[in-house]
Amino acid sequence: MPAFRSIRTRRRKKILNKGFELQLTSLIDVFVIILVFLLKSYQTSLNTLTTTQGLQMPISASQDEPRDSLQVIITPEGITFEGKRVSDFIQDGNSAGATEGTYKLNDTDIDEGGRRIVSLFNTLVAAREKSELLKAKSPYRDDKGNPLPFDGVLAVTADKRIHYDTLRKIMYTAGAAGFKTFRFIALKKET
Amino acid sequence: MLRRPSARRKVGTEQIALNLVPMMDTFVTLIAFLLYTMAFIVMTHVETPLPTASPTEVAEKLKEKPLQLTVSFRKDETEIWSPFKKIEAKKIPNTPEGTPDVAAIHARLVEVKQQFPNEKQVVLAPNGSISYDSLIASMDGIRMLDATDPIITVKSDTGVDQALKLLFPEVVFGNILSND
Numbered sequence: 001m002p003a004f005r006s007i008r009t010r011r012r013k014k015i016l017n018k019g020f021e022l023q024l025t026s027l028i029d030v031f032v033i034i035l036v037f038l039l040k041s042y043q044t045s046l047n048t049l050t051t052t053q054g055l056q057m058p059i060s061a062s063q064d065e066p067r068d069s070l071q072v073i074i075t076p077e078g079i080t081f082e083g084k085r086v087s088d089f090i091q092d093g094n095s096a097g098a099t100e101g102t103y104k105l106n107d108t109d110i111d112e113g114g115r116r117i118v119s120l121f122n123t124l125v126a127a128r129e130k131s132e133l134l135k136a137k138s139p140y141r142d143d144k145g146n147p148l149p150f151d152g153v154l155a156v157t158a159d160k161r162i163h164y165d166t167l168r169k170i171m172y173t174a175g176a177a178g179f180k181t182f183r184f185i186a187l188k189k190e191t
Numbered sequence: 192m193l194r195r196p197s198a199r200r201k202v203g204t205e206q207i208a209l210n211l212v213p214m215m216d217t218f219v220t221l222i223a224f225l226l227y228t229m230a231f232i233v234m235t236h237v238e239t240p241l242p243t244a245s246p247t248e249v250a251e252k253l254k255e256k257p258l259q260l261t262v263s264f265r266k267d268e269t270e271i272w273s274p275f276k277k278i279e280a281k282k283i284p285n286t287p288e289g290t291p292d293v294a295a296i297h298a299r300l301v302e303v304k305q306q307f308p309n310e311k312q313v314v315l316a317p318n319g320s321i322s323y324d325s326l327i328a329s330m331d332g333i334r335m336l337d338a339t340d341p342i343i344t345v346k347s348d349t350g351v352d353q354a355l356k357l358l359f360p361e362v363v364f365g366n367i368l369s370n371d
Contacts, residue, residue: 024211031218038225049234058327061335066236115368155236158323164264165319167326171367175241183236186327 049155049185052080058160060186066155069183070127072120072170074158076101079120079170082127087119101159103166110169117173124177128152152180237330242314242363258310260303261365262333264291264317264326271299278303290325297332297358301340304358308345314365334360 047068051057055075073080078088090104111118128150136147154174158167171182252259256275263270269291272280283295304310313333317326336343336358344352 021208024215028211028214028218031215031222034222035218035225038222038229041229042225043230043233044228047234051232058324060235060237060327061331062235062237064236064238066234160322160324160327162323163319164317164321164323164326167323168319168364168367171241171364175367180241180243181238182241183238184327184330185234185236188233188235 049157050083051157055157056160057157058186059189060184061189062186063188066183066185069151069153069155070131070179071155071157071185072174074103074156074162074166074170076103076159076161079117081120081123084123086123087117103162105169112172112176115169115172116176117169120170121173121177124154124174124179128178150178152178153183154179154181155183155185157185237327237334237362239362239364242365242367258303258307259314260300260307260310260312260359261314261316262296262300262329264315264321264329266318266320269296269329271296271303278306291321291329293328293332296329297337300333300358301336301343304343304355305341308343308355311359312361312363313359314363316366317364330362334358334362 047066049066049068049071050073052073052075055073070082072086076089077091079086087105087109089101090106092102105117109118110116132147132150135150138147140148142148156167156170174182256277258273258277259275260278261270261272261274263272267285269283269285270280271283272278281299283292283299286292300313315326315330315333334357336356340358343355345355347353
């Protein structure tokens, strides 16, 4: 018996001394499947439009992909322009901590008969002036050699529960600040 | 050259081990790149211009009397009408949930489009209490043609009939300046 054991041990030693080879074939199979799936469902975005946590966007069947533009986000808490909070909605007893806001602004925040949001107007005017200054300094010119005009496009990302009344105030304010086109951002409906 | 039988036995018995490590490296890099650059939320947009009207434009419109198709969203109903009485006004009651009846609005607009196939613009006059969700859904119904809709054709510049892909693609809000 001891002689037989020693032979087996020696054989095992021989096997172990051979180079260890990892079986990668099955792993490659998995990777190929993942890669094919990713390539099939791959879609990139041409814009840097963002959303915020808790924002419930509406769904649209429109096929137009939004391009980059200045963006205003309306959440139950307030209005944000380019990632900076511009105005806060009134939070009452019912809406505090709740998902649904009041979408009402303080009287001091609005003027022109309750149509214009003052803080948003000032921010949008500053943004327009900055954009115009950048375009004036840019080497790109039109046919007559003048700087390219301000495009005046504002992307509006809003919570689906807001009322048109609030949206109208924002459009009025943006229009007064020189923005002429609105892009209502929505989630694309899967077809 | 002939080999000795003992040497012949060894020919072709060694297994070729494919070096898959560089392939693995490529796959890992590709998967990481695809996951990083992939857009998981697909967004779309509905574009609308700010309405502008100069006194001369208004005077011209009053002379021409265009269709100026208007959709007014009210508390309990939606009215599709033309200020110059080019079409018969139609009132569509809201659904039991209190939202505009998008299907009925769409059906009526398809009828109007068949009458005026070259018309592209529609003026929206929503009530202040309508939700943004309902507004976007209604705008979809106003702007898009469904696959089940009848084919509406227009003559192209070359005189060939072209099937329309959109119903009324230009949507303008007509009551931004008002406060009601």
